[in-house]
Amino acid sequence: MTSAVAFRSVSRHFGAVKAVDSVDLDIGEGEFFAMLGPSGSGKTTCLRLVAGFEQPTSGDIAIFGESTTGLPPWRRAVNTVFQDYALFPHMNILENVAYGLMVKGIDRATRHKAAEEALDLVKLGGYGTRKTAQLSGGQRQRVALARALVNKPKVLLLDEPLGALDLKLREAMQEELKSLQKALGITFIFVTHDQSEALSMADRVAVFNNGHIVQAGAPEEIYQQPKTRFVANFVGSSNVLAPTLTERLTGERRWTSVRPEQISLAAGQDRLELTGTLTNASFLGAVRRIAVRVDDQVIHADLPAFVELPGEKGPITLSFERRSLNFLDDAA
Numbered sequence: 058m059t060s061a062v063a064f065r066s067v068s069r070h071f072g073a074v075k076a077v078d079s080v081d082l083d084i085g086e087g088e089f090f091a092m093l094g095p096s097g098s099g100k101t102t103c104l105r106l107v108a109g110f111e112q113p114t115s116g117d118i119a120i121f122g123e124s125t126t127g128l129p130p131w132r133r134a135v136n137t138v139f140q141d142y143a144l145f146p147h148m149n150i151l152e153n154v155a156y157g158l159m160v161k162g163i164d165r166a167t168r169h170k171a172a173e174e175a176l177d178l179v180k181l182g183g184y185g186t187r188k189t190a191q192l193s194g195g196q197r198q199r200v201a202l203a204r205a206l207v208n209k210p211k212v213l214l215l216d217e218p219l220g221a222l223d224l225k226l227r228e229a230m231q232e233e234l235k236s237l238q239k240a241l242g243i244t245f246i247f248v249t250h251d252q253s254e255a256l257s258m259a260d261r262v263a264v265f266n267n268g269h270i271v272q273a274g275a276p277e278e279i280y281q282q283p284k285t286r287f288v289a290n291f292v293g294s295s296n297v298l299a300p301t302l303t304e305r306l307t308g309e310r311r312w313t314s315v316r317p318e319q320i321s322l323a324a325g326q327d328r329l330e331l332t333g334t335l336t337n338a339s340f341l342g343a344v345r346r347i348a349v350r351v352d353d354q355v356i357h358a359d360l361p362a363f364v365e366l367p368g369e370k371g372p373i374t375l376s377f378e379r380r381s382l383n384f385l386d387d388a389a
């Protein structure tokens with residue numbers, strides 16, 4: 058099957074800065090794909106390369122099987138929703154949404170009808186005559202989305218589109234974006250540094266670091282089987298166990314990781330155990346997060362809030378199932 062977007066050994070260097078370095082990636086048609094990574098890891102540059110605002114230093118990007126080398130942004134079947142929305146303040150909402158069609162020379166009646174349909178899609182029907190200054194942050198976000206959707210792109214590029222919204226609104230928009238994407242069947246490529254956003258929305262996630270994709274896969278896979286210390290630490294919280302500690306548990310001298318929620322105080326024959334000193338306990342509402350010092354490492358465990366703990370500084374034995382221990386590829 059042809060990929061919606063395919064990166065073939067794509068690099069974008071700015072002088073000595075390797076913003077994107079030899080990226081290979083296939084994004085399927087209709088997929089909700091998240092690019093996740095810390096600031097400066099190359100996500101936005103990847104998006105701009107797909108949009109055509111940047112050109113690769115080497116390699117090629119194909120959109121639906123067609124090379125984009127030399128293809129200007131307006132000739133690509135993609136649209137971008139920017140973090141700052143980039144709405145025109147002097148135009149009303151309807152004109153903002155219809156703008157792309159106007160540039161394409163589509164007549165007024167047709168483009169206004171299409172813009173109204175796009176506004177309906179993002180639940181802003183009837184807001185067309187308002188100015189952008191008369192909208193809330195969430196509504197502006199929807200206008201920016203409508204303005205991209207009106208062009209009926211095959212691929213929608215979203216660069217931290219929810220970054221400017223407060224938490225409640227962001228969560229509501231996450232669900233809406235997801236259902237809109239499913240309903241329209243458009244390929245979404247979504248850039249974020251927020252791991253919970255990526256995990257909850259995407260069909261697949263690529264984790265970026267230093268211009269490279271360090272791991273790509275389904276959210277469950279990225280979370281449950283991180284391949285490196287970087288991914289284990291960046292995606293959710295994790296306990297990374299040093300090779301010496303892993304060796305004591307399993308006989309293998311390797312880096313491993315285990316999630317705090319997989320650790321308990323239960324005793325059981327098949328469980329791996331670590332005994333240390335309780336150094337801290339914080340009530341987080343649903344769970345109590347404890348910190349236990351084992352050798353020179355601190356291990357965190359999330360326990361049900363009602364579990365009784367030994368006194369401060371007392372010895373405590375943590376346990377987890379063998380399958381909860383995830384082996385990492387980092388050199389020991």
Ligand code: ATP
Pocket residue numbers: 071074075076077094095096097098099100101102103250
């Ligand atoms: P953020 O989450 O902060 O947006 P990002 O992962 O999207 O980060 P990029 O914006 O792709 O990262 O930047 C990757 C690297 O390339 C950074 O070191 C950045 O400073 C550098 N970079 C990006 N654009 C340019 C440019 N036009 N000129 C020089 N360096 C650039």
